[in-house]
Amino acid sequence: MLCVGILLSIPDQSIRLLGIELVALAVITAVAMLVLGRRARAEPDPRDDTAHALASILEVVAPNAVTSILLLIAGLLLVFGLGAGLDVLVLPVLVALAGGIVSAWLLLTKILQ
DSSP, rough: OOOHHHHHOOTTTTTHHHHHHHHHHHHHHHHHHEEEEEEEEOOTTOOHHHHHHHHHHHHHHOOOOHHHHHHHHHHHHHTTTTTHHHHTTTTHHHHHHHHHHHHHHHHHHHTTT
């Protein structure tokens, strides 16, 4: 969500322009997450059950779709001139941060089991 911070720090831009940028960012991140998610799918390997189990858990807890959808909603609110989009923008940042923390914790604790 570093990109959100960069977009917010651009001086003298209108709320609608920020909304268009956020909608574009939401689409780009959604497409990137879909492509990377397909490439990273772990095939069941009888020799390495731990990797497949960990990949399945990470797929469930990673908030990829939720983050993109919330970012899209915030951007659309700003495009339509509603200042509440800035308040809604807090949600995808918090969801992405929480998802990153949970994913890192799972990788650090479950990889050895």
